[in-house]
Amino acid sequence: MEKPPKVGTIWNAKNLWDEFDYTHISLANTIHDSGQFLAWHRWYVRVLELAFQEECNYTGAFPYWDELKDQATAPLNESAVFDPVTGFGGDGDPNNHYCITYGPFSNVVLAMNASSNFAHDCISRQLNQTRFDQGKPY
Structure with missing residues (x-):
């Protein structure tokens, strides 16, 4: 949330998190109730994890909830x-x-x-x- 927006095309995005948040919000109604949900969500979470590691120097992995x-x-x-x-x-x-x-x-x-x-x-x-x-x- 302290990193500036990277894509720069999302209106009123104040930081990199806003861009990720907007992407999730804008696709939620389409993805969450479809057969593509699991594959899309795994991809989205992996991209988010990589951004945390590359942009924020996060050294861990994302937690998994069983x-x-x-x-x-x-x-x-x-x-x-x-x-x-x-x-x-x-x-x-x-x-x-x-x-x-x-x-x-x-x-x-x-x-x-x-x-x-x-x-x-x-x-x-x-x-x-x-x-x-x-x-x-x-």
């Missing part, structure tokens, strides 16, 4: 992946637009959302155990 393991052992909100210290932070606050209020993504503001390039929205998360159990995006 969703089936979590589904079998604990409620979604107790998954290690959502731990506020070692994971991505927990569920969003229902009293604050489901903004993530603890963990590494708390208080992060994004410039893009599904309806605007001037969003200035928090990163939000609304975990849904029922949808998770049904294999649907939460």
